[in-house]
Amino acid sequence: MNPLEIEVSVIIPIWNEAQHLSQSLKTIVGFIRQATSCFELIAVDDGSTDETWSVLGLARAEIPELEGIRLSRNFGKERALCAGLEHARGQAVIIMDGDLQHPPELIPKMIEQWRSKGVKIVECVKKVRSKETLGYRLGTKIFYGLIHKLARQDLHGASDFKLLDRQVVEAWAKMPERITFFRGMTAWLGFARTELEFEVAPRIGGMTGWNHITLVNLALHAIVAFTSWPLRLVSMVGMISFVLAIILSIQTIYMKIAGIAVTGFTTVILLLLCMNSMIMLSIGILGEYIAAIYDEVKGRPRYVVSQRTWEDSADRDILKHKETDMVNFKTGSYSLSAQNNITL
Known part of the structure; x- marks a missing residue:
């Protein structure tokens, strides 16, 4: 046809x-x-x-x-x-x-x-x-x-x-x-x-x-391809953590000066777990975007x-290219190479 x-x-x-x-x-x-x-x-x-x-x-x-x-x-x-x-x-x-x-x-x-x-x-x-x-x-x-x-x-x-x-x-x-x-x-x-x-x-x-793994991969690719908000979220979490760290530092110094500081490791352990979790999550988000950039840069078909x-x-395929050249010729947007290949 x-x-x-x-x-x-x-x-x-x-x-x-x-x-x-x-x-x-x-x-x-x-x-x-x-x-x-x-x-x-x-x-x-x-x-x-x-x-x-x-x-x-x-x-x-x-x-x-x-x-x-x-x-x-x-x-x-x-x-x-x-x-x-x-x-x-x-x-x-x-x-x-x-x-x-x-x-x-x-x-x-x-x-x-x-x-x-x-x-x-x-x-x-x-x-x-x-x-x-x-x-x-x-x-x-x-x-x-x-x-x-x-x-x-x-x-x-x-x-x-x-x-x-x-x-x-x-x-x-x-x-x-x-x-x-x-x-x-x-x-x-x-x-x-x-x-x-x-x-x-x-x-x-x-x-x-489709299975759960392929659906999750599709969702991740879609989010990475259409929004940079997860990267901004990493910055927002960092700012919130910084503010909370300042507040906790002030509280710790006050309790030390007032002589009411409680000896123990519970708070330290909880803070370490929370901070490490946020760090790993942030690295994971950055990794998804770096992986996307890597795929694009490779330029594979x-x-x-x-x-x-x-x-x-x-x-x-030849017929398809001739059709494209003919359209370009009629619109006046054809190139020199296209002119040489057109058969009228």
Whole structure:
């Protein structure tokens, strides 16, 4: 399909979902075709260890609009989303999960909202969540509360299920950081948006790839990427400790002069424990930011592609570059090298 004819790209990051992948893709494609006939479906295999890639290849025989990208290893959902966004060619891009927890019946509504209202982002927010443990819900509430207080981004009920206009995708592509948090990045970009509520359905099959450790890591990366308040908190704790130390010193000197000082180690031990705990916590916060800086400075790619389902990937890339050059030529913003490569 000519890139100029693609209206909507749908990106689905997948990991070890061979059990239900074929059924999920057929269901999703059915709803996409209700809204548009000019689309592409991009499935990003995030280093699956089961038969996901084989199932994806078989599914492509039944779904000609399907294109698969296989990453060389498991880079995480955020990096898989980056791969999908950087390969999408549609004028609008929809991101959703492949386990049907994001209801595909909302796809026609999302496209209709984008067409009729002219909004740049159609955000699908969670009205009712699927069955979750009390600890998970409490952790989610604390995390989004911290993001709202520290980074001024209200992400309560937010999800990765959304439609982005081509202008938003191009603006997102200008954000080169390696530590990515897709929900926060799209919220930070701004743009006119509208919301659609949905109920999170149970997984169609398989097990979730998220566990407590990965969720904590995602939360830490999100906080580090979007706010420097923890660093300021370290300074504030230091100032408070300094003031308390002065007050305690004055009290100790007074009690010594008055002859009422009590002999013992309890106070000293408690102070040492408190101060050491604060010092270690402060070092840990600083370490998170230094680690983030280290990852950015290394400049490694966000992901590595090992395979693609389309055979003419080189021709596809050439066509994409020619399309970009043609747009630059029409707008008068092309460079000398672009002029030399344009074929009119």
